[in-house]
Amino acid sequence: MSSTTVTPSRRGFSFGEYITCLNGIVWREALRFLHQRERFVSALVRPLVWLFIFAAGFRQVLGISIIPPYETYILYEVYIAPGLMAMIQLFNGMQSSLSMVYDREMGNMRTLLVSPLPRGYLLFCKLLAGTAVSLLQVYAFLVIAWLWDITPPPIGYLTALPALVLSGLMLGSLGMLISSGIKQLENFAGVMNFVIFPMFFASSALYPLWRVQEGSPMLYYVCQFNPFTHAVELIRFALYGQINWISFFVVVGCTAVFMIGAILAYDPSRGLARRGPAGGET
Amino acid sequence: MTATQKPIADKPSPDILMRQDPAGVAALSIESVSHSYGARRALIDVSFDVAPASFTALLGLNGAGKSTLFSLITRLFGIQAGRIGIFGHDISGAPGEALRLLGVVFQPRTLDLDLSVTQNLLYHAALHGIGRREARLRSGEVLARIALSDRAGSKVRDLSGGQMRRLEIARALLHRPRLLLLDEATVGLDVKARSDILNHVRQLVAEQGIGVLWATHLFDEITASDDLVVLHQGKVLARGQVSRVIADTGAQDINTAFMRLTGAVGKAGSEAS
Numbered sequence: 001m002s003s004t005t006v007t008p009s010r011r012g013f014s015f016g017e018y019i020t021c022l023n024g025i026v027w028r029e030a031l032r033f034l035h036q037r038e039r040f041v042s043a044l045v046r047p048l049v050w051l052f053i054f055a056a057g058f059r060q061v062l063g064i065s066i067i068p069p070y071e072t073y074i075l076y077e078v079y080i081a082p083g084l085m086a087m088i089q090l091f092n093g094m095q096s097s098l099s100m101v102y103d104r105e106m107g108n109m110r111t112l113l114v115s116p117l118p119r120g121y122l123l124f125c126k127l128l129a130g131t132a133v134s135l136l137q138v139y140a141f142l143v144i145a146w147l148w149d150i151t152p153p154p155i156g157y158l159t160a161l162p163a164l165v166l167s168g169l170m171l172g173s174l175g176m177l178i179s180s181g182i183k184q185l186e187n188f189a190g191v192m193n194f195v196i197f198p199m200f201f202a203s204s205a206l207y208p209l210w211r212v213q214e215g216s217p218m219l220y221y222v223c224q225f226n227p228f229t230h231a232v233e234l235i236r237f238a239l240y241g242q243i244n245w246i247s248f249f250v251v252v253g254c255t256a257v258f259m260i261g262a263i264l265a266y267d268p269s270r271g272l273a274r275r276g277p278a279g280g281e282t
Numbered sequence: 283m284t285a286t287q288k289p290i291a292d293k294p295s296p297d298i299l300m301r302q303d304p305a306g307v308a309a310l311s312i313e314s315v316s317h318s319y320g321a322r323r324a325l326i327d328v329s330f331d332v333a334p335a336s337f338t339a340l341l342g343l344n345g346a347g348k349s350t351l352f353s354l355i356t357r358l359f360g361i362q363a364g365r366i367g368i369f370g371h372d373i374s375g376a377p378g379e380a381l382r383l384l385g386v387v388f389q390p391r392t393l394d395l396d397l398s399v400t401q402n403l404l405y406h407a408a409l410h411g412i413g414r415r416e417a418r419l420r421s422g423e424v425l426a427r428i429a430l431s432d433r434a435g436s437k438v439r440d441l442s443g444g445q446m447r448r449l450e451i452a453r454a455l456l457h458r459p460r461l462l463l464l465d466e467a468t469v470g471l472d473v474k475a476r477s478d479i480l481n482h483v484r485q486l487v488a489e490q491g492i493g494v495l496w497a498t499h500l501f502d503e504i505t506a507s508d509d510l511v512v513l514h515q516g517k518v519l520a521r522g523q524v525s526r527v528i529a530d531t532g533a534q535d536i537n538t539a540f541m542r543l544t545g546a547v548g549k550a551g552s553e554a555s
Contacts, residue, residue, distance in 0.1 A: 013378065017411025024408020028397070035396050107390035114356045115409035116381035122409075 013117055021117050022125045029129035032099075033136070039095070043137045046091065047084035048144060055080055067208055069240040081150045082236035083205025085160075088141060089134045089168045090228065094196055096130035097175030101182050113266075120263045127176060127259065131168030138164055156239040163238035167231035170251050173258035174227075180265030203229040227254040307370045309334045309461045309493030310355065315364030317350055324350040326516045328364070332509070334460065335491040337484060339504045339524070341540065342513035348497040349389055351513070352465045355495075356386050368461055382410070385454030389465040389497075393446060393453075395439040399430060402438055403453055410457040417456070424452035428482070444475025451482065461493045462486065468503065476503075501537045510536075512543055519543045 033039060055077040066073060103109040112122055142157065152160075178195060202222050204212075209229070213220040223229050230247035237244040310332035317325040325347045332338045342348050353359040355366055357377050366373040371380040393402050400421055407417030425431045428448040438446065447467055454462060464483065468476040480503055486492045496503070504510065510527050512520040520527045520543055524536055533539035 013411055016413070020408050020411050020413055023414075024405055027408070028394070028401075028405045031397060031401065032394070107388055107392040108394060110356070110358060110386075110388055111392050111406065112409065113358055114381060114384075114386055116378045117409070117411065118378070 018117070018121065021115070021122070022128065025112075025122070025125040026129040026132050029096075029126075029133055030136075033133045040137070040140075043088060043092065043095075044140055044144070047088055047141050050080065050084055050087070051077060051145065051148060051150075067210070069237045069242045069244075075149075077148065078150055079208070080206055081145055081152075082239055083203070083232045085138050085141065085164070085235055085239075086167060086171075086205060086228065086232045087200055088137045089131075089164070089171050089231070090196060090200060092134035092137060093130065093168070093171035093173075093175040094178075095175075096126075096133070096172055097179035100126070100176065100179045104179075119266065123176065123263050123266055124259070127169055127172045127262075130172040130175075131165055134168045134172075135161075135164055152239045153241060155241050159241045160235060160238045163234045166248075166251050166255065167235060170227060170231060170255040170258060173255060173262050176262035177258050177265060180262060199226060199228040202226050203232055205229075205232045227251065230254075307334075308332060308367070309336070309369060310495060311365075311367040311370075312351070312355075313365040313367075315351070315354060315361065315366060317347075317354060317359065317362050324516050325354075328513070328516070328518050330511045330518055330521045332461065332493050332495050334369075334493045335487060336509055337487045337494045337496060338509040338511060340495055340497040340511050340513060341499065341501075341504065341536075342497070343499055343544070345515075346499075346513045347516040348513060349465055350516075352386070352388070352463055352497065355463060356384070357381065382457070383460045385457070385459035385462045387447070387450045387454050387462070387464040387467050389467075389469065391446060391450070393438045393450060396437065398435050398437055399425065399441070399449060400434045402449065403456055406453045407456055412457060420456050424456055428452045442475075444471050444478065447471060447475070447479055448482070451479065455486070455492075459492070461495070463495045463497075465497045466499070467496070468498070468500070501535075501540065504536055512540060514544045 058076055070078075100109065103112075112126070113119065115122055139157075174195075200206075202219065203226050204223060205228070209220060209223055212223055227250060230244075230250040233244045234247040234251050237247070308331035312328055312330050315325055315328045316323070328347070328351065330338075340348055340351070350359070354361055355368075355373065357373055357380075361374055368380040369383050371383070373380045394405070397405065400418075403421040403424070404414065404417050407420065408414075412420070421434075422431070425434055428451070430445060430449060430452070433441065433445065438449070441449065451462075451464070451467070462483070467483075468479055471479070483494055483496065487494050498504070504524055506523075506525045506528075508524050510520065510522065510524045511518060512527070520530070520539075522530075528534070528536060528539045531539040531542045533542055
């Protein structure tokens, strides 16, 4: 029954094929996002509520001393803006992974996984697509924030871009890693509560770490070990044309670990294989 | 014959061998494949070939292991034991080469309902590295072939079940594969839509020389000249041309032959249509 000869099939893939595939996946993700207008609106409303209401209320309570990268006293709104940008990416990363769980349940994920291109590359494209969508949201937020007098130096809008790509990839790959372990869509809400809220609140997004240290040294260390803190700081420094090297290396390292974990988790001999086919199929 | 008995055909039948391509390569070669979900064994030492330009029906009741086998062939699951080759390319060792030659229609719908018909095709083309211009050209061709040109801009959720299935088949053919897998492709469709799809797939075999593996539990989708693999409780009970399997079991028709092979009179009766 075994054959010793093979019918020719072109080996490997050209650079153009890889780019075409990436374009296709990003294009599809952007289309889906634009079709879901309510998703776009809710993605913007969330940080704006924090900015317009929460920050206005806490402005008088939380004083911010001069800390890098700021060179002068700043308003609380200015301080939390990078944290809110990272929050958009955190929610988007989790939302993308939620859509992966949905796609897997609905069967759409199979279309992606049976592509002949390397599976690791396909998942990387999926992550890049999610990050691209998060960038649309972040820059829309920055436009509104600018109207609210949050005006980083003009060059900051450009220098923040690589930091946003990196943090988007880290948070997206974390979401993908989590989604690979979720069997059903219903289980996702619990994971959101156990991941998003602890990550967001135990970070420097809302208050500087020296303030946290004053209140609770233990929480300070938790915040220091939280990758989200470093995503926030990377964005904060980049928005002012600077780089926080510690945050940079932490984010790069975490991105690599989460991404490798996510790719391994979607490996056919691991992730999906343990669970068996979808309901009703055998 | 019971599920534990020896399969009727241990080796590929001569008629299958005759229809192998000049290089002697089977379109699909399944060799001693086994798969378990924990303690539950879904496939047990499954072996068979699908010849190029042939229509092979994979017949089995629900739960026979058909979808597990499809997941292994498409590399959604890793192979635990055995080997699967597509035109000689090992699905584990050379997945890219193997998957290039393969088109798949899964049992659950895998179209993106919120995208248009054309957008779904373009997305699939991109996943195979086909550039936008070429993809648009091919999309136009396949839509014309399945008589859906006028729905090119419609959202997929506005299509009927039969149109969605036809679109999935068209999508599976967009990258010009040489082997097509269809897993219960007509489930949930009305009689006319079923007949249209079956005729379309048989036409692909006759006109384009595509090898087809058609998983089904419906006897009326199988004709005497088809190749047949009977899968029951994870084991291959019979394989060969349908007429030969019927003759070997001493039955008059495929329905009776299947019942004799599986001993599943009651169950099979409910699947017959």
